[in-house]
Amino acid sequence: xxxxxxxxxxxxxxxxxxxxxxxxxxxxxxxxxxxxxxxxxxxxxxxxxxxxxxxxxxxxxxxxxxxxxxxxxxxxxxxxxxxxxxxxxxxxxxxxxxxxxxxxxxxxxxxxxxxxxxxxxxxxxxxxxxxxxxxxxxxxxxxxxxxxxxxxxxxxxxxxxxxxxxxxxxxxxxxxxxxxxxxxxxxxxxxxxxxxxxxxxxxxxxxxxxxxxxxxxxxxxxxxxxxxxxxxxxxxxxxxxxxxxxxxxxxxxxxxxxxxxxxxxxxxxxxxxxxxxxxxxxx
Numbered sequence: 001x002x003x004x005x006x007x008x009x010x011x012x013x014x015x016x017x018x019x020x021x022x023x024x025x026x027x028x029x030x031x032x033x034x035x036x037x038x039x040x041x042x043x044x045x046x047x048x049x050x051x052x053x054x055x056x057x058x059x060x061x062x063x064x065x066x067x068x069x070x071x072x073x074x075x076x077x078x079x080x081x082x083x084x085x086x087x088x089x090x091x092x093x094x095x096x097x098x099x100x101x102x103x104x105x106x107x108x109x110x111x112x113x114x115x116x117x118x119x120x121x122x123x124x125x126x127x128x129x130x131x132x133x134x135x136x137x138x139x140x141x142x143x144x145x146x147x148x149x150x151x152x153x154x155x156x157x158x159x160x161x162x163x164x165x166x167x168x169x170x171x172x173x174x175x176x177x178x179x180x181x182x183x184x185x186x187x188x189x190x191x192x193x194x195x196x197x198x199x200x201x202x203x204x205x206x207x208x209x210x211x212x213x214x215x216x217x218x219x220x221x222x223x224x225x226x227x228x229x230x231x232x233x234x235x236x237x238x239x240x241x242x243x244x245x246x247x248x249x250x251x252x253x254x255x256x257x258x259x260x261x262x263x264x265x266x267x268x269x270x271x272x273x274x275x276x277x278x279x280x281x282x283x
Contacts, residue, residue: 006045006118007032015115016043023131026172028187033123033131041112044119046091046187090187091117097164097186104162105240106155107182127178135171135181135212145216151180152209153225156202158240160233164189165198169205171212192233199230224248 003011003019010016016034023031029046091114098111098121110122124132140148152174159166166173166189173185192198206226214220223246231248232238 004030004032004045006116007034007043010034010043010115010118010120013115015113015120019043026185028185029119034120036112036120040123042109042121042123044094044121046117046119093189094185094187095119097189101159101162101164101183101186104158106158106162107180108186109182109184124175124177124182124184126176132175132177132182135174135176138176140213140216142217145213146220148176148181149209149213149217149220152183152213153206153229153244154240155181155183156206156209156225157229157238157242157244159183159189160192160202160229161238161240163192165192165195165202166205167201170208174209199234202226202230222246 001019001021007016007019011019016036018035020033020035020040023033023042025031029044032043032045033040034043035041095111095114098108101108102110109124112120112122114120126132135148156166156169164186166183166186168185168188169183173183175182175184190198190201192202195201203226206229210220210223210225225244225246227248228244228246229238232242
């Protein structure tokens with residue numbers, strides 16, 4: 001096939017030897033099968049910001065901290081420089097997440113390199129040696145659905161133990177290879193400890209998986225792994241091998257409204273102090 005413009009520099013530099021074909025096109029990127037020596041791998045070409053339908057919502061950006069305070073302020077103020085830096089940070093996020101999760105034993109494609117907005121990574125294959133199918137493309141028996149659901153929940157737990165929440169998990173970004181589910185597409189992954197939306201996003205990820213697998217195994221609709229997992233995480237009791245029940249009993253203790261208002265006011269004062277200090281530093 002004709003080599004796509006974005007991949008030509010990688011061919012010219014000898015990072016890949018050939019482009020064999022397009023594997024898929026999504027809201028974030030186009031994925032190609034490429035050859036490096038005798039190895040087949042994937043090249044994920046991220047679309048330019050104006051072409052992407054997935055928005056870099058503040059919800060996903062919160063908690064991502066850089067080492068450069070000038071860059072952080074520029075990103076917050078949305079200056080031209082800040083927007084360029086924010087775009088680069090968004091593109092780097094998937095590489096960093098894959099490296100972090102692979103090191104933690106999460107089943108994700110191994111990252112092989114990242115050059116000019118192109119992510120080279122391991123190609124996930126099925127038992128036939130061809131590209132592994134997405135969950136959305138597979139019809140499951142009830143027993144298979146329960147087994148794969150259990151495996152995905154285990155990966156979600158491992159991810160959270162590594163400090164990350166996928167944030168957009170669905171049947172469209174889970175592949176099935178010969179050994180089971182593999183999690184893909186992570187540019188929007190959020191920091192579990194630093195993002196106020198992390199609990200909601202984790203529950204949504206888990207609920208999406210429950211809804212999908214529940215089509216084949218209706219008993220899964222009665223489970224509540226999302227809230228159970230987050231409760232264990234908040235209590236400092238979540239481990240990769242934690243025993244889960246799929247049941248959750250919420251706290252019925254009455255909320256102390258006065259104490260809550262005091263905490264909110266304290267947080268506002270601390271934020272006002274922080275902003276004032278930043279303004280002084282810029283002068």
